[in-house]
Amino acid sequence: MSIRELAAQTGVSISTVSRVFNLPDKVNADTRAHVLQMAQAMGYLPNGSARSLRTQRSRVIGVVLPTLLNPVFAECLDGIAQAASDAGYAILPMTTNYQLAQEEQAVQQLFASNVDGLVLVVSNPATCSALQRLRTAGLPYVLAYNRHVDHPCVSVDSELAVRQVVARLVALGHRRITLISGKLAASDRAQQRQRGFFAGMAEHGLDGSQWLEVPFVETAVTEITALLQGSQRPTALVCSNDLIAIRSIRAATLAGLRVPQDISITGFDGIALGEDLTPMLSTVTQPNADIGRCSVKLLLQAFADGVPPAPSASLLLEQGFRTGESCAPAPLP
Amino acid sequence: MSIRELAAQTGVSISTVSRVFNLPDKVNADTRAHVLQMAQAMGYLPNGSARSLRTQRSRVIGVVLPTLLNPVFAECLDGIAQAASDAGYAILPMTTNYQLAQEEQAVQQLFASNVDGLVLVVSNPATCSALQRLRTAGLPYVLAYNRHVDHPCVSVDSELAVRQVVARLVALGHRRITLISGKLAASDRAQQRQRGFFAGMAEHGLDGSQWLEVPFVETAVTEITALLQGSQRPTALVCSNDLIAIRSIRAATLAGLRVPQDISITGFDGIALGEDLTPMLSTVTQPNADIGRCSVKLLLQAFADGVPPAPSASLLLEQGFRTGESCAPAPLP
DNA sequence: CTGTTAGCGCGTTCAA
């Protein structure tokens, strides 16, 4: 079913049919109605490939994410999909498993797919060569969750958020607080959160040297459990994401500790599931779907302007804190 | 950067360049190397739209899912993405929020996007008119999780799995067992699991009339909590998915019950996260990523055969049971 | 093994 057949059946020219779909105002109301009716009847749909080839725009937004297995990115993708769909764009997602090589490859593939722009979450914007390629190619892109002065980003102030978490714990009487961080090399967010932890501990004159680095993907319950032995064990764990917090709760329980009576645990991300857990996760909440939606909006604005989003267009959204049930006053010594 | 420019720069014809990328064997090794080298240098990438227009194949697989916010579908999408990517296909996902109207709309959009085929999870294959459209259009599709004799499906035997769950609980001494089901109208899986529950209870001469229907998306903790009051409360809950099981654990705790000492709770899906919970979720495990991968494989096979997957090609994968920690012998009366 | 050529379906000039 091509535009030609429809034109022939309708008794108008190809260009009239084309105009009906692209510049409806420029066509007589009666002919327009007629064409639309015939299109409906014949099940005509404009061919996307031909359209993209002709206009050099695909109406597709590429998406690069570390993984879908962490709900935080699934929630974000959901927001991206909504905003894109609302604007008549399709999305083409790829995952990288936090691996630099896969980031490169994903960008490469999306490049070849003629995406109009990209939303991506990379390990580290500072060292991501794929971003250079995008920039020199003039392909619009927006980073989500990442934060870097040289790139357009939609994120929250992770560092501040973790400093505030530390302050909360201190206010609850905790002194021995340990950071459970995701792999720093694989995530600038983990780095920011670590900085927030160090800053927060320093602000309160506490020893911030206790911290553990664990993988994002595999569980590290045994390592965390080991940390929780002995009388000088921490009374609170600050985890750099919700998944790690969930694993830490398990580790604590396996170590014979009760959460939150014996040990307090905080997360970061605000995944929806955390609210249904027992104990409900105490965590920094990010507007994950909104981060996705805003990233797409920035991209759409850039399409309209005809110029890639500038680093200065970066958005810092508000984070929050869900009190939850995994934090309590420090146990008496 | 078009094939023409590359050909000119390299000093060969455009068809030679084309062959280098599509039929590498049919081109002299030296010229091939030369072309590839130049392509690399000039940053040439074949234009996907032109390719699709010419070949009438987009190398894109459409994906229709209820939601990404349930990890079971995120895990499945991950499998789909892997298998598709391995075969050089991109994916174009859409979510429906368990709504019939959105299913129709998603299929419509994917239609217009010239996808080569679809993997979909629909509410109910028996009543899904979008599937008819796909079939009459001759567009290859595979259903994931759904199960129906008239359609090619990749699924597990939900009914059997739930019957076995009931048997396990009975073996643990439980008699008062209640089903917490997702909305039956929104999911044939929920229906199958309900049938499994009824059958399982009947097999053991137990009263299977106790069951509650709850939403998939919003939490229904209060309704579940209400169910757990009184001395005739159930000693075990069979939940029709893991998310509902997690909410049920919370409901039980809020009702003052300990899981599993006072009440046993089972899930269904085997989301990865369930393994990190405390108590670890006792649940029917499905090979979610594999369900996605197999669906894609069926589709790829169909592409190769030049004919849509037949209902008889349906695959029934093995489910399992993770013992977990949310089940225990029934408390003494 | 390589080159020439004809469209794939469409949007967009330019004329009428």
Place this chain on the structure above:
DNA sequence: TTGAACGCGCTAACAG
């Protein structure tokens, strides 16, 4: 307001 004609970048059939 409408139509005719061109070409987007590519693959495939055919010719050499």
